[in-house]
Amino acid sequence: MIYFLSDAHLGSLAIERGWAQQKKLIDLLEKMSEDAVSIYMLGDMFDFWMEYYHHDKTKRQFSPFFKQLRRLRKRGIRIHFFTGNHDLWTFGGIEQLSGAEVHYEPCTIKRYGKLLYLAHGDGLLPRDWEQLYPKDVQRKIKNFIKLRKIFHNPFLQFCFRSLPPKWGNKFGYEWAKRSRMKELNHPCPYKGEDQEELVLFAKDQESRGNHRDYYIFGHRHIPLDLQLASGARVVILGDTFKEWTYAKLDDKGNLTMHTYE
Ligand SMILES: [Mn+2]
Numbered sequence: 658m659i660y661f662l663s664d665a666h667l668g669s670l671a672i673e674r675g676w677a678q679q680k681k682l683i684d685l686l687e688k689m690s691e692d693a694v695s696i697y698m699l700g701d702m703f704d705f706w707m708e709y710y711h712h713d714k715t716k717r718q719f720s721p722f723f724k725q726l727r728r729l730r731k732r733g734i735r736i737h738f739f740t741g742n743h744d745l746w747t748f749g750g751i752e753q754l755s756g757a758e759v760h761y762e763p764c765t766i767k768r769y770g771k772l773l774y775l776a777h778g779d780g781l782l783p784r785d786w787e788q789l790y791p792k793d794v795q796r797k798i799k800n801f802i803k804l805r806k807i808f809h810n811p812f813l814q815f816c817f818r819s820l821p822p823k824w825g826n827k828f829g830y831e832w833a834k835r836s837r838m839k840e841l842n843h844p845c846p847y848k849g850e851d852q853e854e855l856v857l858f859a860k861d862q863e864s865r866g867n868h869r870d871y872y873i874f875g876h877r878h879i880p881l882d883l884q885l886a887s888g889a890r891v892v893i894l895g896d897t898f899k900e901w902t903y904a905k906l907d908d909k910g911n912l913t914m915h916t917y918e
Contacts, residue, residue, distance in 0.1 A: 662696070698757070709822045859872040869889055
């Protein structure tokens with residue numbers, strides 16, 4: 658079995674009882690480990706992850722999570738970690754702490770006879786997105802792209818990494834909390850097949866002849882399992898702090914969604 662989960666947002670100042678959440682996540686990984694060959698974490702497992710040039714003791718709070726990943730790794734389960742838009746600032750640290758293989762870009766893999774496209778999902782758009790959305794949505798998307806460029810800029814990353822962790826974290830965790838609170842106060846439900854960016858991205862890929870059986874994403878914090886006309890399926894994983902949803906690919910190539918109680 659191959660398992661997929663995403664968006665734990667560990668360490669979030671907007672999640673009450675963070676310890677209980679981390680414990681539940683560890684339990685979920687334990688359950689998966691009973692029959693897992695590999696486990697894919699598709700981004701935003703941390704609400705804010707930055708690797709500074711100075712020692713950052715706040716990382717200690719995640720020790721139980723990393724310990725669990727190393728345990729599973731020792732038992733022969735392959736762990737894959739995709740960076741999201743909240744934890745893209747890893748420069749080898751996560752690999753070292755968890756034993757996971759870290760992916761900085763989306764990737765396509767073939768397992769059990771199926772082609773899978775895996776990505777966190779931030780920044781993925783169909784080619785003609787500017788014709789598809791009204792002006793106000795376009796502006797939002799453009800701002801997100803701008804911000805994404807800033808986040809990925811090597812010079813600015815260097816500057817941020819040089820900060821004392823105390824300052825950097827204050828800024829980072831507050832920024833992440835704001836986005837979490839915004840989401841809680843103004844939830845953005847599934848926008849429908851002709852508006853949801855990740856669905857449109859998948860449709861665009863299919864129309865270009867890049868067929869995949871499954872597109873699996875995180876990022877949106879909504880569980881979705883949608884069959885496209887091309888035969889492909891788009892799965893958005895939900896999250897592991899409120900919905901507790903994940904997906905499982907069995908050795909016959911069937912993909913199913915589950916909720917962890
Ligand atoms: Mn995200």
